[in-house]
Amino acid sequence: MIPVQIITDCFDGNxxxxxxxxxASFGFQPLPVVPVGSDLEAAGQLIDALDASxxxxxxxxxxxAPRHGQAKKWPNGTPFGYFYRDQxxxxxxxxxxxxSLVKKLQLVETYNQLDLPQVIEAMVQCGKLSSAEGQRLVxxxxxxxxxxxxxSYWLFQxxxxxxxxxxxxxxSEAPKGIWWEDNFGNLKTTLKPDEVNGHQYVNDIPFILxxxxxxxxxxxxxxxxxxxxxGNQRLMELxxxxxxxxxxxxxxxGSLIELS
Numbered sequence: 283m284i285p286v287q288i289i290t291d292c293f294d295g296n297x298x299x300x301x302x303x304x305x306a307s308f309g310f311q312p313l314p315v316v317p318v319g320s321d322l323e324a325a326g327q328l329i330d331a332l333d334a335s336x337x338x339x340x341x342x343x344x345x346x347a348p349r350h351g352q353a354k355k356w357p358n359g360t361p362f363g364y365f366y367r368d369q370x371x372x373x374x375x376x377x378x379x380x381x382s383l384v385k386k387l388q389l390v391e392t393y394n395q396l397d398l399p400q401v402i403e404a405m406v407q408c409g410k411l412s413s414a415e416g417q418r419l420v421x422x423x424x425x426x427x428x429x430x431x432x433x434s435y436w437l438f439q440x441x442x443x444x445x446x447x448x449x450x451x452x453x454s455e456a457p458k459g460i461w462w463e464d465n466f467g468n469l470k471t472t473l474k475p476d477e478v479n480g481h482q483y484v485n486d487i488p489f490i491l492x493x494x495x496x497x498x499x500x501x502x503x504x505x506x507x508x509x510x511x512x513g514n515q516r517l518m519e520l521x522x523x524x525x526x527x528x529x530x531x532x533x534x535x536g537s538l539i540e541l542s
Contacts, residue, residue: 283311286341289327293317301427308435321346321378326461329383333512337368341434344374345426365393373430382456394445459538467526473518481541498523
């Protein structure tokens with residue numbers, strides 16, 4: 283069975299159950315849903331999921347699709363797109379920061395942007411969906427359940443879906459910030475090691491730079507090369523040896539940081 287990892291801001295018990303069971307009905311092996319609160323959190327989780335998959339046959343669905351604010355520019359939320367990293371298929375919302383770290387780490391050069399109504403109409407025409415199903419899916423408010431799961435299945439079945447190739451250059455840049463706070467209070471950043479050299483302060487608070495957590499003196503704030511990232515590209519973490527960097531800096535996922 284092909285494992286599928288869902289990364290989403292739509293993660294309550296009902297939503298998680300429906301998405302997981304729908305994937306299982308297609309013959310996939312759904313993994314526990316990873317909840318995120320923002321597209322920046324999704325960006326970091328997507329990188330770690332790609333790293334964990336080792337490029338083997340698998341699917342990652344990354345969905346953060348608000349309908350308010352700037353998202354009002356879309357007919358029904360941000361479009362979905364897809365790309366492959368070796369044999370791992372990624373189906374993701376393409377607006378905002380969800381693909382920003384994929385861009386920063388130069389994992390792919392392009393993605394395929396899907397037009398939901400066009401894809402649904404084609405699936406109706408070829409008999410994969412009934413006309414009534416197609417009309418309902420075009421209007422659904424739960425696209426990660428109704429559309430992204432089906433797209434993943436169709437693509438793994440080798441069905442070609444009409445799409446537009448878009449350069450990752452069009453994706454928003456990842457800000458210098460925190461994308462995750464782990465259970466120890468360590469803060470995972472969007473920074474690569476070469477971005478922190480020569481700096482001594484983060485948000486005007488002094489830190490030391492170490493290559494390993496083990497080498498950080500007790501109670502000291504440090505930036506270390508963390509476990510998150512992909513391949514030989516690892517992202518930096520803010521840590522306090524024996525304490526919580528989140529508490530010391532009063533930062534959390536989504537917070538921006540400034541180095542000096």
